[in-house]
Amino acid sequence: MAIVSSTPQRRTPTSAKSGKGCANKSAGKLGVDHLDLLLLHQPLPSRFDLTLDAYRALEKLVADGKVRAIGVSNFMPEHLRRLLAEAAERRLG
Numbered sequence: 570m571a572i573v574s575s576t577p578q579r580r581t582p583t584s585a586k587s588g589k590g591c592a593n594k595s596a597g598k599l600g601v602d603h604l605d606l607l608l609l610h611q612p613l614p615s616r617f618d619l620t621l622d623a624y625r626a627l628e629k630l631v632a633d634g635k636v637r638a639i640g641v642s643n644f645m646p647e648h649l650r651r652l653l654a655e656a657a658e659r660r661l662g
Contacts, residue, residue: 572601575608575642576623589626592635607636611643612652620648621655628657 574595596604607627612620627639641652 571605572596572599572603573606573608574599574604575610576627577610589630589633589635592630603635603637605637607639609639609641612641612645612648614648617648617651620652624652624656 574592576591592604592607595607596602607630609620609623609627614620624639624641627636630636631639641649644652
């Protein structure tokens with residue numbers, strides 16, 4: 570079984586601090602101390618720089634061992650291309 574959560578739809582984390590808070594809050598609500606997968610719920614197409622900041626915050630959680638893997642949901646192909654061009658964490662499959 571994998572423990573999966575996503576960032577809140579209306580409050581995308583835009584810093585390592587808010588990303589960590591999001592992960593800790595999700596893990597706490599689920600009664601666990603870590604998450605296997607944390608998804609960035611949706612992009613902000615009009616402010617894609619904030620989407621990149623949010624993804625970088627999730628990358629930091631992986632680097633710090635707070636989350637085992639990260640991913641995205643509700644991204645269109647053009648959003649995925651932009652994210653893959655900028656992201657450090659690019660594992661697919």
